[in-house]
Amino acid sequence: MSENKSKHQQVIEALAVADGPMSANELWEHLRSNPSLNSIGIATVYRSLKKGVEDGELVPVELESGSVRYESSGLQHHHHFLCSTCSRAYDVEGCVKNLEKLLPQGFEMTRHEILLYGLCADCKMAG
Amino acid sequence: MSENKSKHQQVIEALAVADGPMSANELWEHLRSNPSLNSIGIATVYRSLKKGVEDGELVPVELESGSVRYESSGLQHHHHFLCSTCSRAYDVEGCVKNLEKLLPQGFEMTRHEILLYGLCADCKMAG
DNA sequence: TCGTGTATGATAATTGATTATCATGCTGTG
DNA sequence: CACAGCATGATAATCAATTATCATACACGA
Numbered sequence: 001m002s003e004n005k006s007k008h009q010q011v012i013e014a015l016a017v018a019d020g021p022m023s024a025n026e027l028w029e030h031l032r033s034n035p036s037l038n039s040i041g042i043a044t045v046y047r048s049l050k051k052g053v054e055d056g057e058l059v060p061v062e063l064e065s066g067s068v069r070y071e072s073s074g075l076q077h078h079h080h081f082l083c084s085t086c087s088r089a090y091d092v093e094g095c096v097k098n099l100e101k102l103l104p105q106g107f108e109m110t111r112h113e114i115l116l117y118g119l120c121a122d123c124k125m126a127g
Numbered sequence: 128m129s130e131n132k133s134k135h136q137q138v139i140e141a142l143a144v145a146d147g148p149m150s151a152n153e154l155w156e157h158l159r160s161n162p163s164l165n166s167i168g169i170a171t172v173y174r175s176l177k178k179g180v181e182d183g184e185l186v187p188v189e190l191e192s193g194s195v196r197y198e199s200s201g202l203q204h205h206h207h208f209l210c211s212t213c214s215r216a217y218d219v220e221g222c223v224k225n226l227e228k229l230l231p232q233g234f235e236m237t238r239h240e241i242l243l244y245g246l247c248a249d250c251k252m253a254g
Numbered sequence: 255t256c257g258t259g260t261a262t263g264a265t266a267a268t269t270g271a272t273t274a275t276c277a278t279g280c281t282g283t284g
Numbered sequence: 285c286a287c288a289g290c291a292t293g294a295t296a297a298t299c300a301a302t303t304a305t306c307a308t309a310c311a312c313g314a
Contacts, residue, residue: 007292024272041293046272065189065301066270081234092231096223102241104219106248107208114229115240121233134262151302168263173302192271193300 007040011048012057012072020080020090021061021069024049063089063115079113083120085127090120134167138175139184139199147207147217148188148196151176190216190242206240210247212254217247 005013014031015022022030028045031037049070052058061069063082069089081090096114103109119127132140141158142149149157155172158164176197179185188196190209196216208217223241230236246254 039293043273043294044292047292050273062192065192065195068192068271079229081231081236084237090231090234092229094229096225096229098223099241099243102206102219102221102223103243104208104217104248106251107217107243107245108251109208109243109245110211111244113242113244114226115242116226116230116234116236117238117240118234118236121231124233124235166263170264170303171262174262177303195301 007038007044008048008051010037010040011045012052015052015058015070016072018071020088021063021071022089023067023069025067026069026088061089063113079115081116081118081120083123084117085119085123088120092116134165134171135175135178137164137167138172139179142179142185142197143199145198147215148190148198149216150194150196152194153196153215188216190240206242208243208245208247210250211244212246212250215247219243 010031011027014027024042024045027049028040028042031040031045049058052070053060056073058070059073061071061080063069063080071091075091076093077095078091078093079095081092082088083090099112100109137158138154141154151169151172154176155167155169158167158172176185179197180187183200185197186200188198188207190196190207198218202218203220204222205218205220206222208219209215210217226239227236
């Protein structure tokens, strides 16, 4: 398989070009639906995600209860939009100022996440 | 039991005075540890949470994968802080401006959540 | 007091996500 | 070609959260 991509690479690369973090299941469906790729098993998806995180290529992102999504590490600072209809997560660029002013006395902040909820462009147009 | 509080009321009231949203399990441990209250079963906690949401008294809050927390409805607009050490969630007052500027073209935002991560005052002092 | 209905607790059952297992097939080497 | 080792897929096993079940106990009205 030296001239073809390994399944693991397919997982990593799919996330590299995705427009938002994806769960194991989303990734699985996405890869299976692509006719130019061979089929892939869900076990391989989980294995690749785990390895990707261990290798520092991927970062887990928890936006909801019940599922962990993954994104490429090394992306610019960004946040996420979660569509209430299709439940896909999208990256959104930029950030806001003055987050520190929210911090209560005595607390120490190491990072933050901003989550926007609503309708993504696709679902808004379809609805 | 007319002069005492029902278990359901105890759950609702515990959340009313909590300093952040709590999961079923957190609530259960909290209520059991309070010597002035009778013991309570985990089933009752889940039942009360479900009923509280149906009645509009409680709101589910999803900050992580793996657990749903609940808070009183009708709180002022606020956000949350999640302690990486004790994993408790705290309410934080206030908000920030210009969130709309993050929204991609064609998307529609209905609500948002800001999550701060780090050490809470207790853990910071203890650590 | 008797009967009905609600509240409760213990625990079994379910569910969804994730991990472990195991057999297969392919790669590259000696 | 035979062998060792890794990648893979199907699926069983695990795990945590949640829900369903069922028997008990108490409150309240007839």
